Amino acid sequence: MTRVRVLVRPKEGILDPQGQAVEQALPALGFDGVSNVHVGRLVELDVDDPSQVPAMCEKLLANTLIEEFEVVEAEGARA
Amino acid sequence: MTTFGVIRFPGSCDEVDALQAARRVGDAKLLWHKDRDLGGVDAVVVPGGFSYGDYLRVGAIARFSPVMESVTEFARSGGLVLGICNGFQVLCEAGLLPGALLPNLGRRFICRQLGIEVVSDRTPWTSACEPDEVLSIPIKHTSGRYYVPEEQLADLNVVFRYAHDGNPNGSTNDIAGVANAEGNVVGLMPHPEHAVDALTGSADGLKLFESAVRERVAV
Numbered sequence: 001m002t003r004v005r006v007l008v009r010p011k012e013g014i015l016d017p018q019g020q021a022v023e024q025a026l027p028a029l030g031f032d033g034v035s036n037v038h039v040g041r042l043v044e045l046d047v048d049d050p051s052q053v054p055a056m057c058e059k060l061l062a063n064t065l066i067e068e069f070e071v072v073e074a075e076g077a078r079a
Numbered sequence: 080m081t082t083f084g085v086i087r088f089p090g091s092c093d094e095v096d097a098l099q100a101a102r103r104v105g106d107a108k109l110l111w112h113k114d115r116d117l118g119g120v121d122a123v124v125v126p127g128g129f130s131y132g133d134y135l136r137v138g139a140i141a142r143f144s145p146v147m148e149s150v151t152e153f154a155r156s157g158g159l160v161l162g163i164c165n166g167f168q169v170l171c172e173a174g175l176l177p178g179a180l181l182p183n184l185g186r187r188f189i190c191r192q193l194g195i196e197v198v199s200d201r202t203p204w205t206s207a208c209e210p211d212e213v214l215s216i217p218i219k220h221t222s223g224r225y226y227v228p229e230e231q232l233a234d235l236n237v238v239f240r241y242a243h244d245g246n247p248n249g250s251t252n253d254i255a256g257v258a259n260a261e262g263n264v265v266g267l268m269p270h271p272e273h274a275v276d277a278l279t280g281s282a283d284g285l286k287l288f289e290s291a292v293r294e295r296v297a298v
Contacts, residue, residue: 018186041135
């Protein structure tokens with residue numbers, strides 16, 4: 001088993017109101033110098049065959065019309 | 080008599096209103112999400128709600144349900160399919176309609192009666208409307224911002240627009256509903272099934288169901 005992380009985020013150029021809300025909230029808490037905040041999704045999975053993950057993303061985990069995805073292999077499977 | 084099939088997914092919540100709306104102009108029956116058999120219905124309504132909890136993305140899981148396989152086949156062979164709100168989102172995810180629905184720009188759930196302009200009366204779901212007619216129909220959604228890549232806009236079959244500059248959610252070009260190129264599949268965010276009696280404010284939504292019946296008679 002290989003532990004895989006799939007990061008899904010709004011495609012560039014698509015307005016991301018959730019990211020904007022977070023970006024506006026941070027200075028209010030005293031954190032300055034923050035820009036380009038985007039909120040996406042993290043999908044963690046254990047798979048026998050990591051080479052299948054991009055196809056899983058194309059078909060289900062992301063909607064590639066509005067989202068982009070990145071597959072990251074992580075350390076060890078979760079017990 | 081025209082028979083409408085209304086799908087019930089786990090998490091649907093507007094299927095009973097859709098059934099009752101359809102029964103004002105024809106016959107209607109429920110289709111369960113595990114059914115592969117559409118039972119010979121003349122038209123399919125994919126209703127609003129939160130199919131499969133809207134987990135992952137709105138409409139993302141529902142599109143893989145057994146009933147949607149049959150609906151896809153039905154749509155591809157010219158069958159009449161109407162997607163309302165979550166149903167619209169499901170049809171986009173299924174690739175039966177172009178585009179996708181994103182979270183409202185204002186980030187909030189919106190529930191409001193709005194003017195909806197009929198851009199095209201040349202679909203089987205709008206043939207009983209007048210061109211440019213404005214229907215009074217409610218919306219109630221959190222993810223209703225219609226998006227389609229700019230290069231697809233020119234060929235897009237727009238059916239409904241938010242009228243009077245009343246774009247509530249940031250949809251591209253005020254789009255409230257679209258059809259596929261053939262016109263037999265229509266999706267919209269507003270809820271015509273909630274506007275079928277003057278007692279609750281408007282009966283304009285019935286026109287979509289009447290259109291489908293008229294289409295059936297014409298065939």
